[in-house]
Amino acid sequence: MPKELLVDPVETRAPGHLPLPQIPLHAYARPLSEERAARGDAALVAALRHMMVIREFEGMMASFKSTGGYRGITYDYRGPAHLSIGQEAAAVGSAMALDPADHIFGSHRSHGEFLAKGLAAIARLDDAALTAAFHAHDGGKLAEQVQSRMGRTGRAGAEDVLLTGFLAEIFMKANGFNGGMGGSMHAFFLPFGCYPNNAIVGASAGIATGAALRRRLARDGAITVAHAGDGSTGCGPVWEAMNFAAMGQFSTLWQDGGGTGLPVLFFFTNNFYAMGGQTRGETMGWDRLSRIGAGLSAPCRNRRWNQPARRGRCGGAQTRGTPFRPRPGASGCGMLPPLRPFHHRRQCLPHQG
Ligand SMILES: Cc1ncc(C[n+]2csc(CCOP(=O)(O)OP(=O)(O)O)c2C)c(N)n1
Numbered sequence: 519m520p521k522e523l524l525v526d527p528v529e530t531r532a533p534g535h536l537p538l539p540q541i542p543l544h545a546y547a548r549p550l551s552e553e554r555a556a557r558g559d560a561a562l563v564a565a566l567r568h569m570m571v572i573r574e575f576e577g578m579m580a581s582f583k584s585t586g587g588y589r590g591i592t593y594d595y596r597g598p599a600h601l602s603i604g605q606e607a608a609a610v611g612s613a614m615a616l617d618p619a620d621h622i623f624g625s626h627r628s629h630g631e632f633l634a635k636g637l638a639a640i641a642r643l644d645d646a647a648l649t650a651a652f653h654a655h656d657g658g659k660l661a662e663q664v665q666s667r668m669g670r671t672g673r674a675g676a677e678d679v680l681l682t683g684f685l686a687e688i689f690m691k692a693n694g695f696n697g698g699m700g701g702s703m704h705a706f707f708l709p710f711g712c713y714p715n716n717a718i719v720g721a722s723a724g725i726a727t728g729a730a731l732r733r734r735l736a737r738d739g740a741i742t743v744a745h746a747g748d749g750s751t752g753c754g755p756v757w758e759a760m761n762f763a764a765m766g767q768f769s770t771l772w773q774d775g776g777g778t779g780l781p782v783l784f785f786f787t788n789n790f791y792a793m794g795g796q797t798r799g800e801t802m803g804w805d806r807l808s809r810i811g812a813g814l815s816a817p818c819r820n821r822r823w824n825q826p827a828r829r830g831r832c833g834g835a836q837t838r839g840t841p842f843r844p845r846p847g848a849s850g851c852g853m854l855p856p857l858r859p860f861h862h863r864r865q866c867l868p869h870q871g
């Protein structure tokens with residue numbers, strides 16, 4: 519325990535006011551023309567494509583669960599299907615800002631996050647790196663199996679392996695990414711930075727923070743992301759993790775170059791529901807989820823995902839998506855609409871009347 523930190527009574531007892539930092543709300547409003555110029559059309563088309571892949575994947579799961587089939591294939595799937603229909607953009611946007619070596623840890627509703635991170639990693643890795651990644655998994659058996667059946671190689675073939683390995687895992691098959699032992703809520707594929715999601719609400723926060731401590735010690739420049747829902751802000755371990763990530767000692771006592779905290783980002787996907795409860799206005803104290811980081815310290819406030827300060831200085835920082843999921847509730851199965859552009863704001867707010 520250090521004793522060298524001065525507790526200065528003059529400064530500590532000086533009257534004054536604590537200034538609260540400004541927290542930007544939906545401040546990102548770059549016009550489409552500028553967005554196209556900055557990112558390039560190919561990147562924007564890829565983002566939409568990844569969203570559509572996720573929508574179709576989850577639509578397929580919904581179809582298997584609710585009708586016992588999909589496009590003429592019958593299968594009685596009895597496991598969990600926590601779908602994230604309507605939340606694809608949050609998953610894809612966050613994943614596209616990450617490098618393959620960055621790690622994500624998901625919530626119980628993480629199919630989209632897993633696939634988005636995998637697709638983003640595939641888009642950034644070359645053929646040799648993809649082959650090595652799949653070889654590291656079970657000696658490359660899954661990739662051989664999938665590619666010999668589907669006949670595609672390169673990035674397209676890698677996407678086939680990602681989707682098959684994940685679906686087989688959800689269906690608890692031996693050729694799933696984790697031998698079918700993890701299922702829908704504990705799947706992982708480490709070469710793409712997809713670490714396990716978690717059935718325990720808020721648990722990803724503590725686990726990602728522990729992983730971030732390892733990254734901080736290694737000083738390898740990578741970050742970890744804790745994906746969580748708005749309901750997790752009612753869980754003690756989430757607050758504990760945010761405090762741990764922002765501990766003062768990282769800048770006051772650690773002698774390794776300073777910084778504001780651990781390289782972890784708490785990404786809350788705020789769909790305004792937690793089971794049957796409504797978070798804003800009912801079960802939570804906050805009026806805006808984006809307030810909660812600023813209570814710790816200024817650098818921990820809500821961040822735009824694409825801020826350049828992302829790396830190395832994002833301890834306790836948080837960003838959050840505010841998508842609208844068509845169906846509140848844990849599973850939300852049923853026939854679901856295909857992904858299509860919204861022309862009118864009211865179409866985006868199906869459960870807000
Ligand atoms: C620690 C814990 N408490 C309760 C539950 C039961 N539970 C499962 S999902 C859920 C609601 C989660 O809401 P949120 O975090 O907003 O995620 P969403 O379902 O909206 O994606 C609850 C309370 C749980 N899995 N873990």
Ligand SMILES: [Mg+2]
Pocket residue numbers: 747748749787788789790791792793
């Ligand atoms: Mg929620």
